[in-house]
Amino acid sequence: MRSNDEVVEYVNNLRKKQGMSINELARETGLAKSSLSRYFNKTRGFPVNKVNVFAKALHVKPEDILGVAPTGLKTIDELGMHPVKIPIIGTIACGSPILADQNIIGYTTELFDGQPEGALFALKCQGDSMEPKIPDNATVIVRVQPTVEDDEIAAVLVDDDEEATLKRIKHIGNQVMLMPENTKYDPIILNKENPGRILGKVIKVSYDL
Known part of the structure; x- marks a missing residue:
């Protein structure tokens, strides 16, 4: 199976061989030209969950793009890639469980290498405090767990248990520091005066197209 960079190079070379411009590929896939450019420039990971879309546009099989040998595994299922339907959480109702119906604003389907552990939910990112690691409008997949290790990125409930934010965690004594990636943010x-609650650990980032 190809690596991310190899998949990107394969798709880009296939596009060129077929005389297809990025504009034409964007039209055929229904994706934004700017997103395609980021994939080909390798500034963003290739969206494996969209492999069928690229395969249809380029008239090949998804297995061709993924680089599955003809004598080897044939399908995504055989590769151990499992589609998982994950609820997207909006503003969290005060006091309600994370995955309560009133918190769910939609669903996303993600491919995982094997079955993921634990309950999962997704958050749509707003703002640039975690760029470049997590850009604005990205979707993050979070595994529900009450604690994370230092330097791991977590979804944390703040503002009177109503708003979830994404930050890198650092424990200092009895305090928890929520660290942005973007240095222009503090x-x-x-602590006791400004409490918060860890909802879970970010395990995957997907990019809106």
């Missing part, structure tokens, strides 16, 4: 300190 850390958020969680």
Whole structure:
């Protein structure tokens, strides 16, 4: 199976061999030209969950793009890639469980190499505090767990248990520092006066197209 960079190079070379411009590929796939450019420039990971869309546009099989040998595994299922339907969480109702119906604003389907562990939910990112690691409008997949290790990125409930934010975690004594990736933002300190609650660990980032 090809690596991310190899998949990108295969798709880009296939596009060129077929005389297809990025504009034409964007039209055929229904994706934004700017997103395609980022994939081909390798500034964003290739969206494996969209492999069928690219395969149809380029008149090949998804297995061709993924680089599955003809004598080897044939399908995504045989590769151990499992589509998982994940609820997208909006503003979290005060006091309600994370995955309560009133919190769910939609669903996304993601491919995983094997069955993921634990309950999962997704958040749509707003803002640039976690760029370049997590850009604005990205979708993050979060595994529900009450604690994370230092330097891991977590979804944290703040603002009176109503708003979820994404930050890198750093424990200092009895305080928790929520660290942005973007240096123009200041850390958020969680303590008795400004409490918060870890909802889970970010395990995957997908990019809106």
